Amino acid sequence: MSQPQEEFSDGLTSLPLFPLNLVLFPGMDLPLHIFEERYKDMIGECLNQDSPFGVVLIKEGLEIGDPAEPERIGTSTRILRSEVLDQGRLNIMTKGERRFEIEEITQRVPHVVGRVRYLVEIEGQGCSELVPQINDEYVELVRNLTALTGGYTSRVEIPEDPVELSYAIAANLNLEPHLRQSLLVTETAATRLADLIPMLRQGNEAMRKRIEEQNPFQGPRLN
Template sequence: MSPELPDRRTLPLFPLNTVLFPGASLPLQIFEERYKRLLQDCLDSDERFGIVLIKSGDEVGQPAIPHPIGTVAHITQVNEMRGDRFLIAVTGERRFKINTITRHRPYITADVSILPDVDSEEARPESESILRQLNEYLSLITGLQGGWTSEVRTSRDPAALSYFIAETLLIDLSEKQQLLEKPSTVSRLEAEAEVLRRDIDQLRERVAIELRAKFSRQ
């Protein structure tokens, strides 16, 4: 996280069909001229850019309409590839809200407000129980795939944990965006607990079906 980011700022935007969470890493391949320009501008000024889920439109071509809340991305690695392409790695920092789009070309820029992580410490009791749910969830998934998993080792900071869980959950992009937009750590953890309860029930049923099928063949 980067607490030194100003509360309000102008930020270049990169609309994508993905949701980046604070603390998560993401590889990106840059090949469009507008985003090569964005990359160069960010590198020249040691600037961040914002990753936002596309609400309507496409990644390639005309500027897409983004969801109003995204995540500041810090460039951590840049590799130049053949064909005038770049493979970069970014890490999510803070969430932001788009106030106004200030420019559409050559790439989108916006006036944004950096969003705080509200009531993180109040969420600590919730974070302990949800971590147990997460371990069962991952154990069931890997078991169905024929593997095994050790206990999750991650930050016990409630805000960081809430983002880690949101990144880990195998849910669609609209659900991930809803988690990113939650106004507080408590509300995000509560929503994740509901998702985990729902999916754990479904996974348990799948395990039971597979076991019955296995024993019926013996």
Template sequence: MEQLLALFPLNTVLFPGGVLPLHIFEARYRQMISRCIQLKQSFGVVLIREGEEVGGTAEPYNIGTTATIQNVLRWPDGRMLLSAQGERRFRIREIVQEDPYLVASIEMLDEESTPDAEDLARQVRELYTKHRDAIAHATGVTQPMEELSDDPIIMSYQLSDQFRIINYSKQQLLEADLDERLGAIIEAFDRELRFLPPPPQLPSKTSDGPWTLN
């Protein structure tokens, strides 16, 4: 059965589980969001490949994330503020409508864990802690550590969403399969750790007697 989804092309990448604040001011997207709210439907967030957010039709990448609408605030002039909660990845099969907004025939891209995912996730958790400690040592500021999910899939999306990288690189993480995504996260942490001074190591006890911190 064909599944149709209204699309919102943006200069950002939304991952499953991520939250995206949106200011809806163009008439076409006010119409789209109002229809989604009325029919209790999701819409699709897709990164723009070519074109602009405002104005004409933008060409999106083929893989995006469905989003549910939350916390809608309507202004008297018709504008809306809302939060979009990322749900599931999807692939565009065909654009079936371009005016007033894009609608596509899509297929969902569900993920399952793999035999290697648990080991890769363990490496990611270790590097995440090392990276946090190295940042704290370099800056003198300890940032609160986000609790990572025990599910490798969810964890991979959590960290992909956190990375401060260009949109094209985030899109590659969104499109990657689980093992590729975890591997890319490991490489990113390794790369950053090479440029950060390691935190000091506590001396170990020796047979000469107890150590001190002086």
């Protein structure tokens, strides 16, 4: 059973933070290999308490060594399963849950802890017009990703909720971290979907070319 996080009268929550060179979206799976002592301790506490931690893109600094300066907005993530290795190292699988904004860094050693405010997800105006435009491109994206690994899928599950759809698309696109961060900080699903449409089309075009290069003789069948 999950233990309650430390909450303050101003609505903020204390959350251990993991600065990384990547952006995590709500609903996105994230495998991690934990080998630094500070993060072994942090993840151990999260496992013992069944509590989340926050993943934030590094603004300045490095993943290893001195504490890095994180971006202000990140995503809380919960550990789904873990595997203990030699020397106390861990392999964990996590799933992104909720966006948050860091209001204050309260600890930097041995690992970063912040007081955060969880953000409310807003659909915004125009989702009903944007979703039909993007659904077909999303289906093609999933099929292209599957084809690149030598697979095939006949049925693609499309999230009905516009917020979930926007994050699912953003998670599957191969974008630079700063672009992914800009999508994460976007306030409404409608704006995020509108921003994603040209990125999605460009991504599908690039993947189609890669698939053709992998299968130069692929073409229409005659029988």
